[in-house]
Amino acid sequence: MSGGLDAPMSTPHVIDEDSFTLAANLPTGPVPVEPYRSPEFFELERERVFKRAWLYAGRIEMLPEATSYFVKNIEVVKASVLVTRGKDGQVRAFHNVCSHRGNLVVNTSCGKAERFVCRYHNWAYGCETGELLGIPDQKHFFEVDKRELGLTPIACEVWEGFIFINMQKSPEVSLLEFLGPFGRTYANVPFFNLDETIVIEADFKANWKLIADAFAEPYHVPSLHPATLAPGFAHPEQNRYARPLSARVHGIHRHFSAYGNPDYVPPPSSKVERLVYIQDTGGVLGGDASENAAALAAHPAINPTKNPNWSADVTWIFPNFNIDYSTGGFWTHEFWPLAYNRTHWTLRVFIPRTASVRHRLQLEHYACRWGEVVLEDVTNCERIQRGLESGAKDHMILQDAEMLIRHNMRVLDKWVKADTVAEALR
Ligand code: FES
Numbered sequence: 498m499s500g501g502l503d504a505p506m507s508t509p510h511v512i513d514e515d516s517f518t519l520a521a522n523l524p525t526g527p528v529p530v531e532p533y534r535s536p537e538f539f540e541l542e543r544e545r546v547f548k549r550a551w552l553y554a555g556r557i558e559m560l561p562e563a564t565s566y567f568v569k570n571i572e573v574v575k576a577s578v579l580v581t582r583g584k585d586g587q588v589r590a591f592h593n594v595c596s597h598r599g600n601l602v603v604n605t606s607c608g609k610a611e612r613f614v615c616r617y618h619n620w621a622y623g624c625e626t627g628e629l630l631g632i633p634d635q636k637h638f639f640e641v642d643k644r645e646l647g648l649t650p651i652a653c654e655v656w657e658g659f660i661f662i663n664m665q666k667s668p669e670v671s672l673l674e675f676l677g678p679f680g681r682t683y684a685n686v687p688f689f690n691l692d693e694t695i696v697i698e699a700d701f702k703a704n705w706k707l708i709a710d711a712f713a714e715p716y717h718v719p720s721l722h723p724a725t726l727a728p729g730f731a732h733p734e735q736n737r738y739a740r741p742l743s744a745r746v747h748g749i750h751r752h753f754s755a756y757g758n759p760d761y762v763p764p765p766s767s768k769v770e771r772l773v774y775i776q777d778t779g780g781v782l783g784g785d786a787s788e789n790a791a792a793l794a795a796h797p798a799i800n801p802t803k804n805p806n807w808s809a810d811v812t813w814i815f816p817n818f819n820i821d822y823s824t825g826g827f828w829t830h831e832f833w834p835l836a837y838n839r840t841h842w843t844l845r846v847f848i849p850r851t852a853s854v855r856h857r858l859q860l861e862h863y864a865c866r867w868g869e870v871v872l873e874d875v876t877n878c879e880r881i882q883r884g885l886e887s888g889a890k891d892h893m894i895l896q897d898a899e900m901l902i903r904h905n906m907r908v909l910d911k912w913v914k915a916d917t918v919a920e921a922l923r
């Protein structure tokens with residue numbers, strides 16, 4: 498990447514043939530920042546992106562049995578979504594809104610129920626198709642047809658155990674069409690360690706894209722995470738700026754593969770890390786040596802260049818969802834806008850059931866490491882929001898490793914302008 502001592506000072510140092518940005522057919526100029534600070538643009542995102550895109554609602558494990566349900570409140574589309582598994586095993590979604598006078602029917606976040614009873618006047622709905630089962634004192638209503646007064650359905654489809662919903666009454670494209678090449682490339686990735694989750698969530702005074710951007714490039718690793726991540730994800734000689742091993746677009750979605758320092762071992766001063774590291778956690782992100790990890794690493798989509806110095810893959814499903822993979826398992830990020838300058842973020846790290854005290858210690862260490870690292874990431878976002886809102890800068894200058902951010906801004910621009918989803922997907 499270095500231009501050498503005799504390169505003119507003003508010459509860009511990106512080497513064309515290695516450029517992720519050029520390979521993705523993206524322009525290389527400055528990118529406008531107005532979409533990060535404009536309330537008007539946020540309303541466009543609400544109407545044209547979040548009300549038309551397929552949105553991640555939860556994992557299939559959140560509905561372990563027939564009659565399981567969970568509720569997902571999605572502020573940006575002003576909806577309370579009830580996701581259920583019927584006795585027939587089918588996953589469905591409904592507006593969590595009573596047909597009588599509009600009360601929210603279910604007020605618990607998850608559970609099991611054969612009937613959902615609205616507490617206001619006890620109208621009751623079935624868990625199968627949201628059908629209206631009963632109206633107390635029905636004879637004093639006027640011409641009600643119970644068959645037409647069930648819960649209002651929301652389009653819901655499942656891909657690889659990930660449940661997505663779509664707020665369009667009749668979605669213009671299916672989930673598979675929406676996922677496009679991403680759905681095909683990442684089909685059949687073996688997911689594992691699904692027993693439990695470590696969940697970290699918080700609200701930030703920052704645009705949702707700033708939180709998403711925080712996890713979209715490794716260029717910041719040496720500077721923002723000098724003590725926590727840099728030793729394992731950069732190399733003082735071979736990869737000082739943690740350049741990704743690959744970064745590609747998959748239709749409207751995208752990924753990058755992160756480098757892992759093959760020489761990294763915890764220093765003697767990191768006593769707890771050494772204790773857990775010598776166990777089967779092995780690699781830089783709690784990787785293990787199990788068959789699961791080997792199967793994951795062998796999948797053609799994961800670390801697609803099969804570089805031996807691989808640590809993790811970050812995939813960003815448009816608009817606001819990440820599925821990330823390492824040999825230790827996988828984790829997801831959700832970036833939910835609350836306002837143009839406020840975001841609710843949820844990180845879910847999927848972990849196996851604890852097998853021993855030592856294993857528990859490993860997982861606790863893993864969770865603490867996560868907490869430490871992501872705090873470095875997300876607390877920085879509020880500072881960026883303030884910087885951008887000052888109006889001092891109208892553009893950001895992105896380097897090649899920040900290609901995913903550039904691609905997101907381009908796709909977003911297309912979605913807010915396109916009259917149809919088919920057009921937005923082109
Ligand atoms: S609003 Fe639900 S029963 Fe009246």
Ligand SMILES: [Fe+2]
Binds near residue numbers: 711717718721722874
């Ligand atoms: Fe980071």
